[in-house]
Amino acid sequence: xxxxxxxxxxxxxxxxxxxxxxxxxxxxxxxxxxxxxxxxxxxxxxxxxxxxxxxxxxxxxxxxxxxxxxxxxxxxxxxxxxxxxxxxxxxxxxxxxxxxxxxxxxxxxxxxxxxxxxxxxxxxxxxxxxxxxxxxxxxxxxxxxxxxxxxxxxxxxxxxxxxxxxxxxxxxxxxxxxxxxxxxxxxxxxxxxxxxxxxxxxxxxxxxxxxxxxxxxxxxxxxxxxxxxxxxxxxxxxxxxxxxxxxxxxx
Numbered sequence: 001x002x003x004x005x006x007x008x009x010x011x012x013x014x015x016x017x018x019x020x021x022x023x024x025x026x027x028x029x030x031x032x033x034x035x036x037x038x039x040x041x042x043x044x045x046x047x048x049x050x051x052x053x054x055x056x057x058x059x060x061x062x063x064x065x066x067x068x069x070x071x072x073x074x075x076x077x078x079x080x081x082x083x084x085x086x087x088x089x090x091x092x093x094x095x096x097x098x099x100x101x102x103x104x105x106x107x108x109x110x111x112x113x114x115x116x117x118x119x120x121x122x123x124x125x126x127x128x129x130x131x132x133x134x135x136x137x138x139x140x141x142x143x144x145x146x147x148x149x150x151x152x153x154x155x156x157x158x159x160x161x162x163x164x165x166x167x168x169x170x171x172x173x174x175x176x177x178x179x180x181x182x183x184x185x186x187x188x189x190x191x192x193x194x195x196x197x198x199x200x201x202x203x204x205x206x207x208x209x210x211x212x213x214x215x216x217x218x219x220x221x222x223x224x225x226x227x228x229x230x231x232x233x234x235x236x237x238x239x240x241x242x243x244x245x246x247x248x249x250x251x
Contacts, residue, residue: 003220004039004238005032007159011045011058015194021045025062025069032068035216037069037209038238041132041245044221047074052083052108060096070245072102072132076130077116080151086123094250100130100157106138113143113149121147125154127249130181134159141169143179148177155179155244160186160210167192174200184217184236185210193226193236202232205212222240 010022022028032040042063047055047167056073063069073093076083092098101124105112112133114121121158124131133139133156141158148154158170160183167189173180174196185208186192196205207223209216223237 001217001224001234002038002238003036003207003223004041004241005037005209005211005216006041006157006241007185008040008042008211009045010042010212011055013045013049020212025066029066029069031211032216035220037216038210039070041070041072041099041241042191043072043074043132047102048104048107049060052076056083056098060098063097067097070097070099072100074102074108075099075117075120075224076108077110078119079116086119089251090123090127090129099245099248100132103131103133103139104137112139112147112165114147121151121154125151128155128247130155130157130244130248132157132159134183136160141173145176147174148180148246152177153179155181157183157206158242159183159208171199174204178204181206181240182211183208184222185214187222194228195223197226197228197232202228202235203240205236207237213236 010025010028012023012226013021022031042059044055044059046058052074059071063071073089078085083089101120103112110116131154145158148156158177170182174182180205183206207219209219222232
């Protein structure tokens with residue numbers, strides 16, 4: 001079974017953290033090899049504090065030699081002209097294994113909504129670019145639902161959940177929005193994965209570790225030992241994410 005991780009951070013954090021950071025892509029690849037993770041979609045810590053363009057270019061440079069790594073680029077409202085507009089961004093992404101857009105409204109100080117991000121939503125929908133976001137970025141599922149009602153084909157990877165199981169929050173999203181994908185890095189509910197697969201199918205569930213805040217092995221163990229079919233495990237471990245990556249249209 002091949003594990004492709006949808007939720008990995010590395011780089012130099014802005015301040016001391018309880019966990020030892022993983023500052024370089026070489027360090028990251030050693031950790032992945034030790035855990036048996038075949039590939040990952042990654043983002044740099046610096047994109048959160050040093051600057052969006054700086055962090056974006058760092059991750060593109062880092063992953064260039066390594067075919068098993070794919071990058072995320074953070075985006076901002078087009079109004080301030082700090083990042084290229086969506087069409088130019090797509091051209092820059094092409095051929096560099098940048099496979100999605102990262103949204104951090106709270107940290108980067110912008111509003112998550114149509115008036116601020118409409119251009120990005122429309123481009124992502126048209127070109128099948130998945131958007132990666134979560135509660136840590138300052139977005140609630142209620143606000144996300146408002147956007148998905150206007151953009152039903154917008155592919156969203158919801159990164160992690162809260163401290164407690166969030167079934168009452170995420171199950172309506174899985175039921176109502178066919179392009180809503182769930183990172184399982186913090187999904188901790190006894191028998192929960194089995195129920196999600198039974199009710200919604202395995203096609204929108206993604207193995208994620210939450211590395212480096214968490215280790216690769218926890219989510220891998222959950223997928224391996226869950227009481228679901230082998231075919232479902234293969235999809236969740238990496239098949240679904242590989243399909244998402246392969247369907248991005250840059251032109």
